[in-house]
Amino acid sequence: MPIDTSPWLADPKTLPERSASALARSMKGSTILAIAGEVLDLKARGVDVANFTIGDFAPSEFRVPPLFLEHLQRAQGEGQTFYPPAVGTPELRAAVRDYYRRVLGLSFPEGTIQVGSGARPLIYAAFACLVDPGDTVVYQVPSWNTEYYVDLNGAEGVALVARPEHSFMLTADDIAPHLQTARLLVINSPQNPSGTAISRAAMKAISDAIVTENRRREGTGERPLYLLYDMVYWQLTLQDVEHITPIHANPEMARYTVLVDAISKSWAATGVRVGWAACPPWVLAPMKALIGHMGAWAGRAPQIATARTLAEISPMEPWSKTFRAEVAKRQLALYNGFTSMNAEGLPVYPVKPEGALYVTARFALHGASFKGQKIETDEDIRHLLLHEAGTAIVPFVTFGYPDGTGWVRFSIGAVSGAEVEAALDRIAGLLRSL
Ligand SMILES: Cc1ncc(COP(=O)(O)O)c(C=O)c1O
Structure with a gap:
């Protein structure tokens, strides 16, 4: 008979709250997952x-x-099933550098x-690896999950409201008042949500502005301001x-940028778990140690x-073109549908x-x-669209x-073109009835 652990795991009374660390008690779960x-x-x-x-x-x-699926199956069959180096395999690190040189026009040195x-x-x-408890992290709202990373690191978050007239992106003017105190700025483009x-x-x-600020700090010995650029x-x-990186905009930003990328969205491979950061070697060294300690490397x-x-x-090439076209088709169908509703006075x-x-609408x-x-409230709008449309x-x-504000996000990765059209009809019907 196996040992039954369930009596010891049921009704633990005060044990959970006496067990949890301050971090565990303060951690918030993902609200999006709750909605989903x-x-x-x-x-x-x-x-x-x-x-x-x-x-x-x-x-x-x-x-x-x-092509990726074939390579994945072949690599497993070859016995590529052991620990990879904590920094990543030499093959992938070289391939990313080569890819960025060819496709993005950015050349990163080894390491x-x-x-x-x-x-x-x-x-x-x-x-x-960049932010101490109490350090200021500047980011925008709306933004995907940044506040969780701020909280997890005990940082002081400065959430700036990005405006629709600026495509929901921060501007240098928005950031200017915080430039001298910030330790990290977070930007994501193209942006979720x-x-x-x-x-x-x-x-x-x-x-x-970041380069100028960091030249000033070099004179005073203050710690530099970094940009986490999630692309x-x-x-x-x-x-x-155009997709633009800070390094295209000002090559000196290579010193102050952690550029984050992954195959998750670009190859519809969210469950495979491969990503990378391109960053200065002195930032990479502690990140490598931390990723190694967490075992948060991608599989070999x-x-x-x-x-x-x-x-x-x-x-x-053909797969990428088709994939991008299918994503764009759904986004534009939604956008055009809402534009027609707007023209109708809805x-x-x-x-x-x-x-x-994503597609955003108010x-x-x-x-x-x-x-x-x-x-x-905006929650009332979510509820109405869900239950009545x-x-x-x-x-x-x-x-x-x-x-x-009434701003909402539509995410199109899990719907067909027909589902988009049917949803648009239902939304138009609901709005006409109000
Ligand atoms: C802006 C942004 N960055 C990062 C991620 C997470 O990527 P990954 O699945 O590779 O961890 C997401 C996922 O939704 C995202 O929207």
Whole structure:
């Protein structure tokens, strides 16, 4: 008979709160996952819901590049199943450098690429290795998860509200009042949740300001200001939109930038867990130690397969073109649908998507009533769209944005073109009835 542990694990009375560390007690779970859970419950009960909530893909809609799948299976068959080096395999580190040189026009020297199991451990490690408790981290709202990394590191977060007229991106003017005190600035482009991208002019102004500030600090001996630039969606930049890095804007930013990237979104490979950071060697050294201690490296076979695929793939070859076109098709269908509703006089205001998996729109419904219920908060709007239009979305309040604006995010990786069209019809019907 196996030893039954369940009596010891049921009804632990005060044991949980007496056990948890301060960190464990302060940690917040992901609200998006909670919303996504509600959608799955509805679907399980047979309700027809278009799931625009999570920033992931459904295998019915998107698959990894067949070339990558072949390499993945081959690498496992070859016995590439042992510990990789904590910094990443030499093959993948070299392949990333070569890929960036060919495709992004950026040349990084050896010793600047740190591999991790997707983007998250690299973001966490960059925070932990650059930011002390009490240090100021400047970031924007809406933003994906930055506040969690701020909290996990005991940092002082300065959340700046990014404005729709600036494509929900921060400007150098927004950052200026915090430039002298900040230790880390976090930017993500193309951006989750807005689906917009930073312009060359904005990136140039921010990069120049950081370089100038760091020259001043060099004189005083203060610790420098770093930029964490999360570009996991850069390969999903829409046609005619430029993807720009701080290093393109000002090459001196190579000293002060941790650039984070992954195959998760660009190859629809969120569950494979391969990412990397390109950063100065003195930042990489402690990140490597931390990633090693956490065992947060990517598996050896996925690393080898990523290296081999990177050598053969480019954003212009057929798989990438089709993949990007399918993502863009869904984004533009939503955008065009909302634009038509707006032209009809319905209270929806979309933002033209520029990249990533997202479309942003404002539902100006506050003060309206539905079935005798007054719509007062953004959560009321989410609830209304979910239960009355079978459309599951995530409001910007979930990404730290002030409540009452009506801005929401649609994520398109798990829906078909037909589901997009059906959801648009249901939303238009609901709005006409208000
Ligand atoms: C902006 C951004 N960065 C990073 C990630 C996480 O990437 P990964 O799955 O590679 O950890 C996400 C996932 O949604 C994201 O939206």
